[in-house]
Amino acid sequence: xxxxxxxxxxxxxxxxxxxxxxxxxxxxxxxxxxxxxxxxxxxxxxxxxxxxxxxxxxxxxxxxxxxxxxxxxxxxxxxxxxxxxxxxxxxxxxxxxxxxxxxxxxxxxxxxxxxxxxxxxxxxxxxxxxxxxx
Amino acid sequence: xxxxxxxxxxxxxxxxxxxxxxxxxxxxxxxxxxxxxxxxxxxxxxxxxxxxxxxxxxxxxxxxxxxxxxxxxxxxxxxxxxxxxxxxxxxxxxxxxxxxxxxxxxxxxxxxxxxxxxxxxxxxxxxxxxxxxxxxxxxxxxxxxxxxxxxxxxxxxxxxxxxxxxxxxxxxxxxxxxxxxxxxxxxxxxxxxxxxxxxxxxxxxxxxxxxxxxxxxxxxxxxxxxxxxxxxxxxxxxxxxxxxxxxxxxxxxxxxxxxxxxxxxxxxxxxxxxxxxxxxxxxxxxxxxxxxxxxxxxxxxxxxxxxxxxxxxxxxxxxxxxxxxxxxxxxxxxxxxxxxxxxxxx
Numbered sequence: 001x002x003x004x005x006x007x008x009x010x011x012x013x014x015x016x017x018x019x020x021x022x023x024x025x026x027x028x029x030x031x032x033x034x035x036x037x038x039x040x041x042x043x044x045x046x047x048x049x050x051x052x053x054x055x056x057x058x059x060x061x062x063x064x065x066x067x068x069x070x071x072x073x074x075x076x077x078x079x080x081x082x083x084x085x086x087x088x089x090x091x092x093x094x095x096x097x098x099x100x101x102x103x104x105x106x107x108x109x110x111x112x113x114x115x116x117x118x119x120x121x122x123x124x125x126x127x128x129x130x131x132x133x134x
Numbered sequence: 135x136x137x138x139x140x141x142x143x144x145x146x147x148x149x150x151x152x153x154x155x156x157x158x159x160x161x162x163x164x165x166x167x168x169x170x171x172x173x174x175x176x177x178x179x180x181x182x183x184x185x186x187x188x189x190x191x192x193x194x195x196x197x198x199x200x201x202x203x204x205x206x207x208x209x210x211x212x213x214x215x216x217x218x219x220x221x222x223x224x225x226x227x228x229x230x231x232x233x234x235x236x237x238x239x240x241x242x243x244x245x246x247x248x249x250x251x252x253x254x255x256x257x258x259x260x261x262x263x264x265x266x267x268x269x270x271x272x273x274x275x276x277x278x279x280x281x282x283x284x285x286x287x288x289x290x291x292x293x294x295x296x297x298x299x300x301x302x303x304x305x306x307x308x309x310x311x312x313x314x315x316x317x318x319x320x321x322x323x324x325x326x327x328x329x330x331x332x333x334x335x336x337x338x339x340x341x342x343x344x345x346x347x348x349x350x351x352x353x354x355x356x357x358x359x360x361x362x363x364x365x366x367x368x369x370x371x372x373x374x375x376x377x378x379x380x381x382x383x384x385x386x387x388x389x390x391x392x393x394x395x396x397x398x399x400x401x402x403x404x405x406x407x408x409x410x411x412x413x414x415x416x417x418x419x420x421x422x423x424x425x426x427x428x429x430x431x432x433x434x435x436x437x438x439x440x441x442x443x444x445x446x447x448x449x450x451x452x453x454x455x456x457x458x459x460x461x462x463x464x465x466x467x468x469x470x471x472x473x474x475x476x477x478x479x480x
Contacts, residue, residue, distance in 0.1 A: 036220070056316070057314055058314075083346070083451075084329075
């Protein structure tokens with residue numbers, strides 16, 4: 001379930017904008033460059049982990065979330081380098097395929113289904129903070 | 135008659151005084167300033183250079199363009215920066231100039247992941263050092279060093295030559311930065327990253343082992359030149375010398391590659407100068423890193439970094455696998471686009 005971090009009305013507007021952007025991105029796929037995030041657009045994703053790459057240069061999780069149409073969609077969530085997370089005890093076994101988690105982070109540019117991870121809340125309530133090194 | 139002449143003399147004096155004194159005198163800020171800015175519990179430091187231009191001040195912070203405007207003793211400085219998540223924003227400093235100092239308050243403008251609370255800033259005119267003449271007073275770098283909070287302004291735009299600007303136009307950091315596909319980011323970027331490094335000192339060399347990308351470099355203290363068949367590389371050939379208690383490392387024999395996160399080029403003729411100084415208690419190491427490369431930069435870009443001694447820290451292994459990077463492009467139908475831009479990668 002994708003949950004807005006901002007008031008509902010604002011989110012409806014953003015979803016509309018997102019839909020428009022998605023159409024635009026599709027029409028122009030060759031020029032839509034992924035993996036750039038937007039500093040003032042954050043979101044929370046609740047879902048099930050479907051794939052884990054716990055590797056440098058960047059940790060990557062795929063998460064399957066329910067969308068507004070009753071269907072499912074897969075989001076690509078990016079974290080810090082392994083060396084940064086491992087030092088804090090966040091390892092390849094911390095989050096596994098099939099785990100239910102809630103992720104909070106920055107949204108990808110142009111409505112692309114990507115998230116730059118800030119926090120991940122595990123099923124037992126543990127909150128992992130991915131604060132990029134300063 | 136005499137009275138009249140005295141009056142006209144006085145009038146002439148007044149007129150000349152009025153011409154000589156503008157209504158509001160503008161502070162003279164031309165010169166080199168050490169700018170510092172307080173963000174919560176960290177202090178950023180940078181070199182601010184201000185020159186007189188035809189239409190106003192021409193300013194550079196850490197070698198990159200900044201805006202400086204003055205009105206009487208009031209000053210406004212605006213400089214861009216890039217935070218650790220890659221978001222670009224401005225810092226706007228407003229304040230008062232008082233002779234050889236200026237100070238005021240600043241605020242972050244634009245969205246950034248790393249939120250900075252409005253705080254004080256100040257600047258003092260740089261005092262030229264003549265360290266080059268000082269006798270060597272080496273310190274021992276042996277040990278493991280972990281990065282402190284960033285003290286660098288992380289200036290985003292730099293002053294580039296036309297060739298430097300032309301290269302940047304088509305550059306896409308997400309696809310083209312060497313480290314996204316596990317290739318060495320090299321110097322100077324590696325020396326500014328916030329991962330730990332270990333130093334081993336032996337007779338005529340320092341060996342630095344960087345956690346990020348598991349890179350190793352040797353800094354020769356015996357003035358040797360690169361061996362005849364040693365090719366240029368991203369870590370280059372480094373010679374170290376002591377200017378007083380500052381370790382100055384000069385690196386040449388570099389590969390053509392990118393300098394930093396934005397992807398500006400450095401040429402094979404670039405010379406990187408790193409100046410390392412140790413705090414009096416021996417625990418804090420500070421570096422100022424300058425790139426001399428007139429082919430791509432009209433003014434040398436500057437970066438800074440600070441570490442604390444932390445011999446208990448482990449240097450973690452850095453195992454890198456670009457599989458998910460290529461897979462993502464495959465899934466998104468971007469592989470052709472990626473292959474078409476081979477000339478953007480080193």
